[in-house]
Amino acid sequence: MSKLGPISHFRFPVSCDSLVLQGLRCEWGAGVLNLVSSLSHFLILTGHWKFNMAPHGKELSEDLKKRIVALHKDGLGYKKIAKTLKLSCSTVAKTIQRFNWTGSTQNRPRHGRPKKLSARAQRHIQRLSLGNRRMSAASIAAEVEGVGGQPVSAQTIRRTLHQIGLHGCRPRRKPLLKMMHKKARKQFAEDKQTKDMDYWNHVLWSDETKINLFGSDGVKRVWRQPGEEYKDKCVLPTVKHGGGSVMVWGCMSAAGTGELQFIEGTMNANMYCDILKQSMIPSLRRLGRRAVFQHDNDPKHTSKTTTALLKKLRVKVMDWPSMSPDLNPIEHLWGILKRKLEECKVSNIHQLRDVVMEEWKRTPVATCEALVNSMPKRVKAVLENDGGHTKY
Template identity: 45%
Template sequence: MGQPRKEIPVQLRDLIIQDWKGESSVKLSMGKISEKFKIPKSTVQRTIQRYRETGGLQTKKRTGRKKILTPREEIKLVRKVQRNPFLSAPKLAAQIVQESGKTLHPSTVRKIINKNGLHGRIPRKKPYLSKVNRKKRLAFARKYVLKPPSFWSSILWSDETKVNIFGSDGHQKVWRRPKEALKNSNLRPTVKHGGGSVMVWGCFGAKGVGNLEFIEGNMTGVSYTGILNRNLFESGRKVGLGRRFTFQQDNDPKHTSKVAKEFFKINKVKVLDWCPQSPDLNPIEHLWDVTKREVGKTNVKNKSELKTRIREVWDNLDPEVIRNLVSSMPKRLEQVISANGGHTKY
C-alpha cells in the first residue's frame, strides 16, 4: 500500500484555480502551474477536478475508519461497565475477543466508554454500610437535623488516628522526567530503623482544639478511660465548655466497653448516641486530614520529631476552619437523609 497523499493548503489551491482561470494575469496550463508552484501535475489536476465538481476549495469530508463494534455491541459494552464498574479496559477487550472474535485495543474500549459519559477515576474509600446501619444513620440524621447551632457548639468531638512519618500508607505518584527516578526530589524516603507511625487521640469543640495524647501499644477499654480521665475535662475547660458539654465518640468496642460506660456514669458525662460506620459525620476526621497535610510538609526523621510536629500543627489550627467544620453538621445530616442513610460527599 502506497503512502497516503498529503493535502495541500487551501491558499495554494486558491492560487492554482486563479492561474487556471486566468484571474491573476494570463491563463496557465496545468503543466505551467505545476512548474510554477513546484508540485506534481497530478496534484494540480485533482485540485481543478475537485473545483469543477464542488465549486469550492475545501477538502471533502471523509467517512473515517470503519468502526470495529456495531452500535448494538457498543451498548452491550457500556452495560457491562455499568453492571461492574471495576472491570478494566484490558479485561473488557479480552471478553470482546471471546464473545465476538473482534480484536479491540484497550484504548479503543476506553474511548467508547468515555464517549458514553463514563470515565476512569480512583474510587473513594468509604465504610461498608449494611441495611441496618443505613437505617440507623437515617434515624440519627432525622433526629438531629433540626438542632440549632448552639447544640453542635456544645459538643466535644473526639477520635483516634494514625499519622505516618513518611506520609500516606497508600500509593503516591510523582511527576518526573525520564531518567530522573533517582533524583532526590523524586524519591519517597524510607528508614531501616526509627520509621513507622504514631497513634494519637484528640478532641475539639467549636471554639478550638482540646488536648492530644499519643497512644503507646494497643489501646484497651482501661487505657481509653485513662486517656479520658487525663484529658476530657481539661479539654472541656480549654474550649470554653467547662463540664457543660456532650461528648462524641464513635462505636469502637473500646469506647463502648463496660469500663468506659462506668467512667461516663461516675463522672456524669453526657454521651451523644452516635450512629455506626459514620466517619463522614464526624468533623474531627477533616481536622485530622488538615493536620496530616501540614505535618507532611515537614521532613521529620523519627517518632519523637513526628510527635512534636503534630502538637505544633494541632495547637495552631485555624479557628475559622474549626468553626466551619462544626457548622457543617446540618448539611451533613441533610445529605444522609437525601441518600436514604447512604454515604455523603464528606
C-alpha cells in the same frame, strides 16, 4: 457531434482532471462548456464533485466568513473584500458562493472513518462495564471478541466507554456499610437534621489516629518528566519496619482544638478512662453546661467501665452510628495536621511528638469552626444517599 455523449455519461463523484483527460475542452463547444461550468460549480458546492488538489491552508474562522458575507451584502465586490480582509479573491468568491447555495457559512458535517463497533456492540460494552465496574478494558475486549467474533483492542474499548461518560478512576476508600449500618446512619441524620448551629457548636468531637514518622499510608503523586523516576525529589523514601509512628487521642470543637494525648502501647478501656478524666473533661467544661461529648462505637468506648465513668461524671454522650467517619469533622482535622507534618523534617519519634503537639496547638480556630459548620451538609448528604456513603 460530440464523441463523449450526454453529460449523464459521467458517473459522480468525478474529478476535474478526468473531464479534461476525456477531451471535454477540445470536443465540446463554448455554450456547452458554459453549461458544464455552471453545473460543475453546483456539484462542487454540494459535495458531489471532488477536486484532486494539494492540501489547502488554514481554514477560515466562522467570524471571518460572516464578515465576508456581511461586506458582500453591503455592496462590496470580491476584490475590495479581499483587499480589506487581506485574503485572496478566490477565497472570498468561494465563501460567498457557498453561502448563496447553502444559506450558511458553516461547513457541512464531514464523514470520518466508519466506527468499528456497531451500536449493538457498544451497548454490550456498556452493559459489561456497568455490570462489573472493576472489569478491565482488556477483559471487555476479549468478551466482545468472543461474542461477536470481531477483534477489538483495549484502546477501542476505552474510547467507547469515554464516549458514554465512563472513565477509569481510582476507587474511593470507604468503610464497608451493611444494611444495618445504613439504617443507623439514616436514623441519626433524621434525628439531627433539625438541629441548628448552636447545638453543633456545643459538641466535643474526639477520635484516635496514627501518625507515621515517614509520611502517611495514603497514595502520593509527584510531577515528573520522562526519565526522572529515580530522582530524589521524585521518590517516596521508605525504611524498614515503617520507621516508627505515634498513636494520639484528640478532641476539638467549634471553639478550636482541645487536649491532645499520646497513647503508649495498646489502649484498653482503663487507659481510655484515664484519657477521658485527664484530657476530655477539661475540654468539655470549656463548652458550658450544654456540651455534648462524641466518640465512636469502638469496644473501648462502649465498654462497661467507660459507660459507668461517663454516667458518673454526668457527661451527655451523643448516640453515634457505627462506620461513620464521614460524619465526624475531626477526621478532616487529622488530615490537615498530617499534611502540615509532611512539610516538617523530623528524624526520630521524640521530634515527631514535639512537632505534632506544636502543630496541633497552632491550628486556627477558624479551621475548626469551618469543619463544624459543615455538619448540616453532612447530615443532608447522608439522607440524600439513603444512609450510604458521602463525599466527606
